[in-house]
Amino acid sequence: xxxxxxxxxxxxxxxxxxxxxxxxxxxxxxxxxxxxxxxxxxxxxxxxxxxxxxxxxxxxxxxxxxxxxxxxxxxxxxxxxxxxxxxxxxxxxxxxxxxxxxxxxxxxxxxxxxxxxxxxxxxxxxxxxxxxxxxxxxxxxxxxxxxxxxxxxxxxxxxxxxxxxxxxxxxxxxxxxxxxxxxxxxxxxxxxxxxxxxxxxxxxxxxxxxxxxxxxxxxxxxxxxxxxxxxxxxxxxxxxxxxxxxxxxxxxxx
Amino acid sequence: xxxxxxxxxxxxxxxxxxxxxxxxxxxxxxxxxxxxxxxxxxxxxxxxxxxxxxxxxxxxxxxxxxxxxxxxxxxxxxxxxxxxxxxxxxxxxxxxxxxxxxxxxxxxxxxxxxxxxxxxxxxxxxxxxxxxxxxxxxxxxxxxxxxxxxxxxxxxxxxxxxxxxxxxxxxxxxxxxxxxxxxxxxxxxxxxxxxxxxxxxxxxxxxxxxxxxxxxxxxxxxxxxxxxxxxxxxxxxxxxxxxxxxxxxxxxxx
Amino acid sequence: xxxxxxxxxxxxxxxxxxxxxxxxxxxxxxxxxxxxxxxxxxxxxxxxxxxxxxxxxxxxxxxxxxxxxxxxxxxxxxxxxxxxxxxxxxxxxxxxxxxxxxxxxxxxxxxxxxxxxxxxxxxxxxxxxxxxxxxxxxxxxxxxxxxxxxxxxxxxxxxxxxxxxxxxxxxxxxxxxxxxxxxxxxxxxxxxxxxxxxxxxxxxxxxxxxxxxxxxxxxxxxxxxxxxxxxxxxxxxxxxxxxxxxxxxxxxxx
Numbered sequence: 001x002x003x004x005x006x007x008x009x010x011x012x013x014x015x016x017x018x019x020x021x022x023x024x025x026x027x028x029x030x031x032x033x034x035x036x037x038x039x040x041x042x043x044x045x046x047x048x049x050x051x052x053x054x055x056x057x058x059x060x061x062x063x064x065x066x067x068x069x070x071x072x073x074x075x076x077x078x079x080x081x082x083x084x085x086x087x088x089x090x091x092x093x094x095x096x097x098x099x100x101x102x103x104x105x106x107x108x109x110x111x112x113x114x115x116x117x118x119x120x121x122x123x124x125x126x127x128x129x130x131x132x133x134x135x136x137x138x139x140x141x142x143x144x145x146x147x148x149x150x151x152x153x154x155x156x157x158x159x160x161x162x163x164x165x166x167x168x169x170x171x172x173x174x175x176x177x178x179x180x181x182x183x184x185x186x187x188x189x190x191x192x193x194x195x196x197x198x199x200x201x202x203x204x205x206x207x208x209x210x211x212x213x214x215x216x217x218x219x220x221x222x223x224x225x226x227x228x229x230x231x232x233x234x235x236x237x238x239x240x241x242x243x244x245x246x247x248x249x250x251x252x253x254x
Numbered sequence: 255x256x257x258x259x260x261x262x263x264x265x266x267x268x269x270x271x272x273x274x275x276x277x278x279x280x281x282x283x284x285x286x287x288x289x290x291x292x293x294x295x296x297x298x299x300x301x302x303x304x305x306x307x308x309x310x311x312x313x314x315x316x317x318x319x320x321x322x323x324x325x326x327x328x329x330x331x332x333x334x335x336x337x338x339x340x341x342x343x344x345x346x347x348x349x350x351x352x353x354x355x356x357x358x359x360x361x362x363x364x365x366x367x368x369x370x371x372x373x374x375x376x377x378x379x380x381x382x383x384x385x386x387x388x389x390x391x392x393x394x395x396x397x398x399x400x401x402x403x404x405x406x407x408x409x410x411x412x413x414x415x416x417x418x419x420x421x422x423x424x425x426x427x428x429x430x431x432x433x434x435x436x437x438x439x440x441x442x443x444x445x446x447x448x449x450x451x452x453x454x455x456x457x458x459x460x461x462x463x464x465x466x467x468x469x470x471x472x473x474x475x476x477x478x479x480x481x482x483x484x485x486x487x488x489x490x491x492x493x494x495x496x497x498x499x500x501x502x503x504x505x506x507x508x
Numbered sequence: 509x510x511x512x513x514x515x516x517x518x519x520x521x522x523x524x525x526x527x528x529x530x531x532x533x534x535x536x537x538x539x540x541x542x543x544x545x546x547x548x549x550x551x552x553x554x555x556x557x558x559x560x561x562x563x564x565x566x567x568x569x570x571x572x573x574x575x576x577x578x579x580x581x582x583x584x585x586x587x588x589x590x591x592x593x594x595x596x597x598x599x600x601x602x603x604x605x606x607x608x609x610x611x612x613x614x615x616x617x618x619x620x621x622x623x624x625x626x627x628x629x630x631x632x633x634x635x636x637x638x639x640x641x642x643x644x645x646x647x648x649x650x651x652x653x654x655x656x657x658x659x660x661x662x663x664x665x666x667x668x669x670x671x672x673x674x675x676x677x678x679x680x681x682x683x684x685x686x687x688x689x690x691x692x693x694x695x696x697x698x699x700x701x702x703x704x705x706x707x708x709x710x711x712x713x714x715x716x717x718x719x720x721x722x723x724x725x726x727x728x729x730x731x732x733x734x735x736x737x738x739x740x741x742x743x744x745x746x747x748x749x750x751x752x753x754x755x756x757x758x759x760x761x762x
Contacts, residue, residue, distance in 0.1 A: 122668050123668060140463050152664050153664055153665040154665070155663060156407055157436065159471075160376050161437075164452075166455075179663060179664075179665030182669040206751035208648075208749055213672070238462060238466065243459075391718070395717055396717050398720070410660050411662070414630050414725055418710070420713075431685070492714070495717075
């Protein structure tokens with residue numbers, strides 16, 4: 001896979017598995033990369049050399065610009081639409097069912113599906129510059145697939161606000177206060193120190209205890225394989241609407 | 255309906271429906287006004303000229319002083335008691351089942367049922383002077399009807415605190431931190447600017463996407479028609495107790 | 509029961525029942541004391557002279573150091589392990605099913621099961637020095653028994669953080685922001701003034717209304733008798749693992 005289409009890499013050090021995803025367009029994620037990311041998470045979950053996972057993205061720009069806009073504007077039938085939105089469903093379900101605790105490292109701005117990845121982490125560290133936005137409604141769709149993951153962490157009020165106020169950024173401080181992030185830092189150095197400290201601690205902790213803790217933390221989400229697919233179907237239908245088609249037409253003519 | 259008994263008005267501008275309720279006694283709400291408010295919300299939900307709703311109250315005093323005390327002190331049988339408490343149940347269920355997103359504008363102090371209206375908004379803006387209180391327990395009843403709406407937004411801990419600590423005001427900053435309000439402003443001007451900006455944005459957004467978002471945000475509340483009626487029955491019984499009768503007697507003798 | 513093995517005392521004044529627990533080792537709680545605490549809570553719930561309960565611990569050191577470490581290191585079979593972890597389950601279920609509202613007074617540091625007691629209060633006051641920690645994972649177990657009580661108050665994000673980051677203290681400000689504490693104070697004097705004010709208010713409030721409010725606040729937890737027992741079984745198995753045995757061996761050799 002050429003790096004211009006994005007990349008997903010897994011490295012293992014001292015029982016810490018680090019998964020890095022990348023795409024040249026702001027770490028936005030096309031379907032092929034999302035599927036590779038989901039598969040890599042699942043395989044890391046089965047790898048006995050790994051006791052704790054860290055998910056991060058490359059560079060010092062955006063953490064994740066969300067789903068790939070190039071793919072979005074090419075959708076013209078329901079099956080393609082549903083498949084498009086299933087990408088993040090597969091990643092979120094892989095994170096959910098992974099028996100290892102997952103730390104997410106959010107170094108920069110995050111949109112849409114990327115907010116879902118931040119939310120699906122078991123402990124999420126971020127930098128203070130990591131503003132977030134759920135911009136889906138502005139495109140005539142909605143944050144339906146990532147919704148359950150985001151609401152699980154931030155609650156009904158903050159999820160309502162984020163999903164309805166689709167054109168404004170919410171800053172990292174807001175994300176911290178509302179539980180999307182667990183700790184925020186003023187520099188990449190401090191961010192990485194904190195992640196290293198927790199990951200090292202967990203790499204020495206009881207795998208059996210962590211497996212039970214992971215199961216307890218995600219209890220009640222057993223229906224998400226089906227639920228997130230149903231959510232992808234809602235978005236897959238909405239994306240075919242005149243509203244979204246007109247939005248895309250305007251965007252193409254810019 | 256004469257304005258001295260209160261009023262409910264709906265105006266429509268640029269696909270934004272604005273519902274204003276009013277009562278001369280601090281915008282407290284008698285049963286007739288609550289029923290008219292519920293009906294107006296339902297009709298606005300069915301009106302294709304309206305894409306987003308704003309609920310506000312008149313004046314620059316209290317946003318809502320809760321249920322009508324004049325009616326409360328006249329209750330002396332269970333059926334009247336239940337019917338009294340059903341008023342806010344009807345309003346909350348109308349807000350819940352309305353297929354349009356609802357913005358609530360809380361410009362001042364809010365008590366009891368008014369806190370429920372603030373909580374049932376999909377995005378709630380408030381002024382910094384908008385202190386809140388759930389005073390029900392002090393009267394020998396409890397915030398049973400509004401409870402599900404308030405807890406849905408602020409969570410178990412904040413709802414416990416509000417409902418148990420029934421004689422103290424909690425300020426708008428507290429309401430913001432706990433998710434009852436989504437944004438607060440230092441002036442009415444700023445409040446209205448922010449509401450206009452979001453309402454205008456939503457009036458241009460995809461009605462179909464917003465309808466799906468509304469359904470997703472309220473998923474899991476399908477039993478509220480029955481639940482809020484059961485809650486009205488609890489309050490309808492409690493209001494007949496010696497405790498409440500004595501409270502009312504003292505109040506009348508003041 | 510000699511005080512060197514700990515103590516539980518109930519006093520009643522002006523319809524306020526105050527339960528104080530004590531253990532010379534930082535108010536850590538052996539199984540016998542936990543069972544006496546659970547029983548005292550249940551009896552206070554049935555005592556008509558009591559309208560509201562306050563739970564506190566003795567001294568100005570730790571509020572509660574959690575389960576007794578002396579007992580933990582002596583466990584070498586599953587039945588003993590399960591019985592050990594059932595202690596806090598009994599206390600939490602006694603608090604949950606008590607028909608009276610319960611105020612908890614957290615005057616100092618709190619660990620593990622003590623965090624569960626703070627969480628199971630209906631209104632929890634604390635001092636600013638009351639740091640908290642869920643250290644279970646560091647011992648090869650997990651906060652499984654207290655988990656439902658803690659998550660009910662602080663939500664999924666904060667509970668995930670506390671349970672995963674098992675070696676770090678979280679301060680009282682964090683506990684307040686996340687709903688574990690409802691109010692915090694800079695001095696013991698202010699703490700006690702606030703508790704007296706609320707307890708006195710509730711002692712004058714309608715017992716029937718408070719009983720209904722308590723039921724409403726705990727609705728949805730009816731399965732906790734079974735759930736917390738299942739959680740005690742998870743911990744009872746984990747505590748027999750090589751990981752915990754090695755941890756204990758190192759501890760004994762210190």
